[in-house]
Amino acid sequence: xxxxxxxxxxxxxxxxxxxxxxxxxxxxxxxxxxxxxxxxxxxxxxxxxxxxxxxxxxxxxxxxxxxxxxxxxxxxxxxxxxxxxxxxxxxxxxxxxxxxxxxxxxxxxxxxxxxxxxxxxxxxxxxxxxxxxxxxxxxxxxxxxxxxxxxxxxxxxxxxxxxxxxxxxxxxxxxxxxxxxxxxxxxxxxxxxxxxxxxxxxxxxxxxxxxxxxxxxxxxxxxxxxxxxxxxxxxxxxxxxxxxxxxxxxxxxxxxxxxxxxxxxxxxxxxxxxxxxxxxxxxxxxxxxxxxxxxxxxxxxxxxxxxxxxxxxxxxxxxxxxxxxxxxxxxxxxxxxxxxxxxxxxxxxxxxxxxxxxxxxxxxxxxxxxxxxxxxxxxxxxxxxxxxxxxxxxxxxxxxxxxxxxxxxxxxxxxxxxxxx
Amino acid sequence: xxxxxxxxxxxxxxxxxxxxxxxxxxxxxxxxxxxxxxxxxxxxxxxxxxxxxxxxxxxxxxxxxxxxxxxxxxxxxxxxxxxxxxxxxxxxxxxxxxxxxxxxxxxxxxxxxxxxxxxxxxxxxxxxxxxxxxxxxxxxxxxxxxxxxxxxxxxxxxxxxxxxxxxxxxxxxxxxxxxxxxxxxxxxxxxxxxxxxxxxxxxxxxxxxxxxxxxxxxxxxxxxxxxxxxxxxxxxxxxxxxxxxxxxxxxxxxxxxxxxxxxxxxxxxxxxxxxxxxxxxxxxxxxxxxxxxxxxxxxxxxxxxxxxxxxxxxxxxxxxxxxxxxxxxxxxxxxxxxxxxxxxxxxxxxxxxxxxxxxxxxxxxxxxxxxxxxxxxxxxxxxxxxxxxxxxxxxxxxxxxxxxxxxxxxxxxxxxxxx
Numbered sequence: 001x002x003x004x005x006x007x008x009x010x011x012x013x014x015x016x017x018x019x020x021x022x023x024x025x026x027x028x029x030x031x032x033x034x035x036x037x038x039x040x041x042x043x044x045x046x047x048x049x050x051x052x053x054x055x056x057x058x059x060x061x062x063x064x065x066x067x068x069x070x071x072x073x074x075x076x077x078x079x080x081x082x083x084x085x086x087x088x089x090x091x092x093x094x095x096x097x098x099x100x101x102x103x104x105x106x107x108x109x110x111x112x113x114x115x116x117x118x119x120x121x122x123x124x125x126x127x128x129x130x131x132x133x134x135x136x137x138x139x140x141x142x143x144x145x146x147x148x149x150x151x152x153x154x155x156x157x158x159x160x161x162x163x164x165x166x167x168x169x170x171x172x173x174x175x176x177x178x179x180x181x182x183x184x185x186x187x188x189x190x191x192x193x194x195x196x197x198x199x200x201x202x203x204x205x206x207x208x209x210x211x212x213x214x215x216x217x218x219x220x221x222x223x224x225x226x227x228x229x230x231x232x233x234x235x236x237x238x239x240x241x242x243x244x245x246x247x248x249x250x251x252x253x254x255x256x257x258x259x260x261x262x263x264x265x266x267x268x269x270x271x272x273x274x275x276x277x278x279x280x281x282x283x284x285x286x287x288x289x290x291x292x293x294x295x296x297x298x299x300x301x302x303x304x305x306x307x308x309x310x311x312x313x314x315x316x317x318x319x320x321x322x323x324x325x326x327x328x329x330x331x332x333x334x335x336x337x338x339x340x341x342x343x344x345x346x347x348x349x350x351x352x353x354x355x356x357x358x359x360x361x362x363x364x365x366x367x368x369x370x371x372x373x374x375x376x377x378x379x380x381x382x383x384x385x386x387x388x389x390x391x392x393x394x395x396x397x398x399x400x401x402x403x404x405x406x407x408x409x410x411x412x413x414x415x416x417x418x419x420x421x
Numbered sequence: 422x423x424x425x426x427x428x429x430x431x432x433x434x435x436x437x438x439x440x441x442x443x444x445x446x447x448x449x450x451x452x453x454x455x456x457x458x459x460x461x462x463x464x465x466x467x468x469x470x471x472x473x474x475x476x477x478x479x480x481x482x483x484x485x486x487x488x489x490x491x492x493x494x495x496x497x498x499x500x501x502x503x504x505x506x507x508x509x510x511x512x513x514x515x516x517x518x519x520x521x522x523x524x525x526x527x528x529x530x531x532x533x534x535x536x537x538x539x540x541x542x543x544x545x546x547x548x549x550x551x552x553x554x555x556x557x558x559x560x561x562x563x564x565x566x567x568x569x570x571x572x573x574x575x576x577x578x579x580x581x582x583x584x585x586x587x588x589x590x591x592x593x594x595x596x597x598x599x600x601x602x603x604x605x606x607x608x609x610x611x612x613x614x615x616x617x618x619x620x621x622x623x624x625x626x627x628x629x630x631x632x633x634x635x636x637x638x639x640x641x642x643x644x645x646x647x648x649x650x651x652x653x654x655x656x657x658x659x660x661x662x663x664x665x666x667x668x669x670x671x672x673x674x675x676x677x678x679x680x681x682x683x684x685x686x687x688x689x690x691x692x693x694x695x696x697x698x699x700x701x702x703x704x705x706x707x708x709x710x711x712x713x714x715x716x717x718x719x720x721x722x723x724x725x726x727x728x729x730x731x732x733x734x735x736x737x738x739x740x741x742x743x744x745x746x747x748x749x750x751x752x753x754x755x756x757x758x759x760x761x762x763x764x765x766x767x768x769x770x771x772x773x774x775x776x777x778x779x780x781x782x783x784x785x786x787x788x789x790x791x792x793x794x795x796x797x798x799x800x801x802x803x804x805x806x807x808x809x810x811x812x813x814x815x816x817x818x819x820x821x822x823x824x825x826x827x828x829x830x831x832x833x834x835x836x837x838x839x840x
Binding site: 035036037076255256258263264265268269270271272273274279280281283284285286287288289290291292293294295296297298299300301312313314 | 456457458459467688694695697698699700701703709710711712713714715716717718719720721722723724725726727728729730737741742
């Protein structure tokens with residue numbers, strides 16, 4: 001047997017991801033749907049599954065319901081069986097501190113009991129927020145070879161983005177010798193991916209010695225570097241933090257390339273189709289005689305009667321005759337009625353677009369959303385979950401229609417660029 | 422509320438009967454793929470689930486990894502629990518028992534201990550071979566109302582096709598709902614009435630036990646249609662017919678199977694597939710590992726059903742594609758059904774073809790083309806074949822499963838069989 005079974009996984013899935021705007025109103029960021037069938041957390045969970053680890057704790061905090069339903073018994077990722085398991089670890093009231101998780105390290109500290117109850121050689125801490133494929137087994141081996149106390153997965157990022165990350169400077173052995181969290185003036189392009197391997201004993205002591213420190217990147221890693229063996233594990237390949245609307249849209253569009261850098265099926269990423277709790281299975285996507293679809297991803301259960309181009313459709317989307325969908329991401333069971341157009345939009349689940357409505361009109365893509373100018377500024381419009389857009393409505397660029405907006409919320413026929421309902 | 426089920430359903434899934442040629446060389450008909458993601462047996466299983474009948478046994482002696490794999494633990498149809506379950510019942514060796522199932526009723530007879538252990542109030546016996554949508558509760562209610570010994574579901578078929586079926590003459594006792602079966606003939610040469618039995622039977626167990634015992638004692642053939650029903654008619658048992666008016670996909674020939682598939686398509690499909698609430702085992706063949714269908718820039722798709730896990734870069738018309746089908750640039754698939762993991766190479770044409778799993782059509786291969794006068798017949802390709810680039814195969818051909826690719830000639834004339 002591989003000694004790999006000695007690695008316990010803790011997956012941080014508490015992030016709010018507020019820049020994803022309407023997509024995180026009904027759910028936490030890891031539960032945001034992606035690539036038609038998946039949710040963001042499926043990438044991390046599948047990486048863990050494919051790396052052969054068997055015990056996983058998922059730390060939740062913000063709107064955990066859809067996440068919990070999605071995880072179910074963990075069977076979708078092979079985490080069921082006597083020696084396998086996935087457990088949800090929400091914040092809880094303790095004897096002394098009854099706190100919410102205040103940071104990554106704090107969240108782990110709250111779950112020391114879980115760590116102690118699952119004896120392990122290492123603890124692997126990762127986040128459920130990112131789109132990537134990684135062999136975590138190889139990372140653990142790397143950690144062991146180096147006799148490291150902590151190993152941090154790191155990758156090279158463009159200089160323009162480095163200020164968002166924890167950064168490290170390494171020596172020729174791969175040891176991290178300096179650390180700077182979110183530097184204003186970067187001295188390196190090597191960024192932390194928020195994936196850590198800790199020796200279990202070491203982690204327990206580290207958390208005990210620094211009782212007031214709540215964040216790994218900000219507090220504990222710099223301390224450890226000065227004192228202990230902290231190594232970098234180099235990662236190359238596709239990795240995206242789809243934490244902004246623009247990044248989320250771009251990563252979905254990356255799927256459509258002829259030779260895509262991202263390919264969930266080839267990566268061994270598993271969705272959990274059963275967590276949809278459908279009475280029946282989705283039947284294959286149906287294309288009628290008049291349909292016209294190019295450069296798109298279409299999920300089972302869709303019915304396409306109109307035109308779809310450059311778009312990603314989740315299961316059960318209905319595109320009526322005469323419709324045109326372009327450059328858009330449309331989530332489960334949206335209904336686009338006859339003659340409606342959708343151009344450059346992200347549409348959450350079960351939205352209805354009435355006959356002849358037009359979402360994403362005009363060429364003024366540079367007028368940002370007035371309420372959230374730093375969320376929407378490239379022309380993408382957002383339609384929230386279960387919104388009902390009346391027939392004939394015209395929606396401009398960078399608009400937001402909030403979840404559950406009903407027909408009567410639309411007082412005007414026209415929603416100007418940058419408007420919000 | 423009552424947990425313990427009153428009804429036990431037994432699905433006859435053993436029959437191979439050479440019906441569908443190469444498609445049933447290695448699997449029973451009930452495990453033949455249908456509808457772009459499912460198997461034929463998913464239809465009765467989903468009907469049972471939707472009828473709230475959760476105690477099911479499957480009678481099969483046909484060596485079938487694909488059936489066993491497909492059923493799994495029955496979780497796909499919610500059939501796990503204290504009184505819910507699917508049991509696969511193969512023939513067995515035991516004291517005084519060492520026989521294959523000698524017929525459909527013998528299969529039930531050999532499992533009397535199982536049935537008596539469950540001790541149901543009524544026993545539902547279904548074929549696993551047909552594509553239809555039915556709520557069995559209507560049948561069971563009628564059966565109980567009539568205090569029948571047997572209630573059989575019947576469908577009116579055209580008189581000129583009636584000779585292929587077991588036929589009932591149903592009286593007017595309950596009009597549109599059904600009535601007493603006054604005469605019954607199994608596949609008569611000259612039919613006089615045309616209510617065909619769909620192989621959906623509801624029995625009063627106590628009576629069935631007696632009839633089965635007598636059948637085993639006195640007869641040399643052990644089939645429900647051929648032996649059990651005529652015996653019950655002779656004994657003047659209470660046999661009723663329950664009239665069904667929906668779609669029934671009955672395929673004994675490749676042509677009929679092809680047609681049943683095509684009934685899923687068109688502007689107003691005969692099979693309202695989404696309304697049928699079909700479930701399948703998404704773990705079987707890794708269906709749930711598939712990403713959404715990917716459509717290339719120059720693709721054209723019309724009047725088709727395509728499941729997740731496919732890649733379409735060419736043209737697809739009036740066709741059904743199961744997961745893992747890839748249609749490369751310039752390729753054209755029309756009027757065809759491609760099972761799991763088919764590859765249609767660049768510039769290839771696949772026209773009115775049923776292609777079993779794991780087949781590859783090389784570049785510029787042409788199947789189903791050629792000068793055809795009269796109706797065009799479907800070509801069937803057995804599984805695990807690699808058809809080399811440039812090969813031409815006519816219509817109405819059969820290619821046996823798993824042939825070494827050099828055994829498939831460069832040109833196969835219409836109607837030929839390659840084995």
